[in-house]
Amino acid sequence: MGELVERLRQGLPAGSVAVDGDVLAAYKHDMAGFCAAGEPAVLVFPESVEQVQHVMRTASELRVPVVPQGARTGLSGGANAVDGCVLLSLTKMDRILAVDPVERIAVVQPGVVNAELSRAAGEVGLAYPPDPSSWESCTIGGNIGTGAGGLCCVKYGVTSEYVLGLEVVLADGRLLRTGRRTAKGVAGYDLTRLLVGSEGTLGVVVEAVVALRPAPEPALVLAAEFDSVDAAGAAVCEVMARGFVPSLMELMDATTVRAVNEMAQMGLPESTRALLLVAFDGPDRRERVAAVAQVCAEAGATGVVPAEDRAESELLMQARRLSLPAMERMGTTMIDDVAVPRARLAQMLNGVAEIADRHRLTIGVVSHAGDGNTHPVVIFDAKDEDETERARRSFDEIMALGLELGGTVTGEHGIGLLKREWLARELGPVGLELQRQIKGVFDPLGILNPGKTF
Template sequence: MSDLVDLLREGLPEAAVVTDPEVTAAYRQDMAGFCASGNPAVLVFPDTVDQVRHVMRTATALRVPVVPQGARTGLSGAANAVDGCILLSLVRMNRILEIDPVNRIAVVEPGVVNAALSQAVGVHGLTYPPDPSSWESCTIGGNIGTASGGLCCVKYGTTSEYVLGLDVVLADGELLRTGRRTAKGVAGYDLTRLLVGSEGSLGIVVGATLALRPSPPPQLALAAEFPSTAAACAAVCAVMEAGFTPSLMELMDTVSVRAVNSLAQMGLPDSTAALLLIAFDTLDPVADLAAAGEICTAYGATEVVPAADSAESELLLQARRLSLTAMDTLGTTMVDDVAVPRSELAAMIDGVAAIAEQFDLTIGVVAHAGDGNTHPVVVFDASDPEETARARESFDAIMALGLELGGTITGEHGVGLLKREWLAREIGPVGVALQRRIKAAFDPLGLLNPGKVF
């Protein structure tokens, strides 16, 4: 321990190396439930690329595991400490290095907060579309680590589609540059895409070149109430089949709706089985909303409420933004992340309701309905071992249901600690073996975020 700390301090400011156990304990884990965390040996806060390289050279020399961290808003345990590790927090590397309106790119460090980047590029009439729910606090490095999504994915896609190039410190301290600044480029293997979503298991992202888009017009939203999830999901499919491209299409089941009503008294009827929110940021959002509203009515919506302006749109969307907070008021929560084909969305949500009944638990579902990404939220009493065990079993049942419906165990939260076993089931032994060989090529000593993903 003393050798490790002494060597780290040779290349880092003294204040950037923290050994106080009360402080390091506060950084042991992210926001995932059911995930163990170990006791770190030391916590470091580098603020330059050279300092990160020094950390990795030290870790390699002493064979010490390294767990990289951003804002720790993740929901898979990917940022959780392992015993004796160096916790490598990148939050102080938070500079926006370049905004290039001509080429529509931004070059940033990993600790830049998603909302701060959005604000900075907005001055130039540009936007960085990926918008995780935690966008006001999560960092770009963390977004890259888990290939984050968000509410706008139905139209604009996920983080992986906006990362053009990366600066990455490898396990031995070498600096790798991948990708490009150009709009196109196919030189060699696409290491950038490989690293996006690798959860810090292949290298430490210390810089990113990101694609930007012109800022869209303000979006307008509608809320449609349905008597069943099947009717709401049928309307989702019909809107997409009709050729529309909403900027947002979110769905809340009856459990989530009632929780939000209880928290914020939003006046939604308790009879609402599903609330569908649709938004457009097109040149004529009023016409698009009207057409989508007609489709909702045709598929059984009991009420369709379109917003007249952006302010009303935000009020309508407030229910969705409050959903996880509202579920948290019901007890300890475990947030799941299963994506299925859009056509199987109703089967997924109704299947989760059946699982809730089977295990005698409260489970609410919110979904990025436009791309089939569901977030079942399991509520349980963490002080009750038997109920906690049932919650864990329900989580596994939800995973299994998603795979049965042709889906994936994670649409945007990543694998981390939480879903290692399920990753193996999804990709099979050949896939696991190949991915392990890739991991070994980047990190032969197995020092980077050990125990995560596999």
């Protein structure tokens, strides 16, 4: 390892190579629970494409694994260290290189924080729509690595729909350019889409061209209370079936509503079994909110509260934003990420409730209802071995339930370490073998984020 560290230092700025044990320990894992992390050999902070190339050439020549990292806000263990690896932190490559209002694109380095890009786009009347909950801290490189989503995906789509082109350092240090800066382009295989969501297993993203959109008018929000998950699920289906395009549609179950009430005294009725939040932006947002209020009432809502202005909308959205912090106050949490067809949303939530009862656990569910992406949050006492084991079993049962309902084991968090077994089940043997072959083309030595995804 002495040779590795010395060679890395030869091509990196002073202070960009860390070997201190406490520093390495702080960087060796992301925010996922139930995911082991190995012991890294060294942590590096390159500041340029050439420096990333130097790291990868060195690692390739010495056959050392490399784990790319962003802000480490991930929830699947995708940024966790493996034994003897180089932790490649891209947080110092954090420049917004261009924002072009004519082409409606931005060119960014991977360490740019999502919120910073959004603010820069806003200065010229544009927006970068993908908005993960951790948008104030997560980086664009990490968003690309996991194919991140967010609250507004139901209308505006996910990260993969906004990445037009990439610069990627391959395992052997070569620089690959994919995609385009034009509004259209279909030349060759779509390597850009292949790389989005690849979790650092195919290459290291060092620059991205992302699409921007005109900034929408502030949204108005509707809150609807239901006395059953089935009624709320029926309302979601009816909203979509009638052709509405909300900018946001979020669903919270009874466990989540109670947790938020206890934390913030928001006054939500204890009888609420499901809380649905629907938002519309655009010039006709008032008419849309009124129409969906009627849809919710017809579906059996026990209470419907449409916001009159932006301030009231923010107040209604506070319940959703507090949902995860509220549940974290109740114990150790493991956040799941299963997407199902919208028509199966109620079945998914009811099934999770049954799993919670069977394992004597508290499991709350918040959901991007507009696209069927649920986030069951398993709450347990990590010091209690029996309860921790029950939490692990409940996680597996939730994964199985999602697949049984025709869904996928991840809608936006990625596979990482946490869901490798479940990815294999979802893909099947033929799909899994093809993915492994693709990995071999990009990374024949298997040094890029080994052990992740499969």
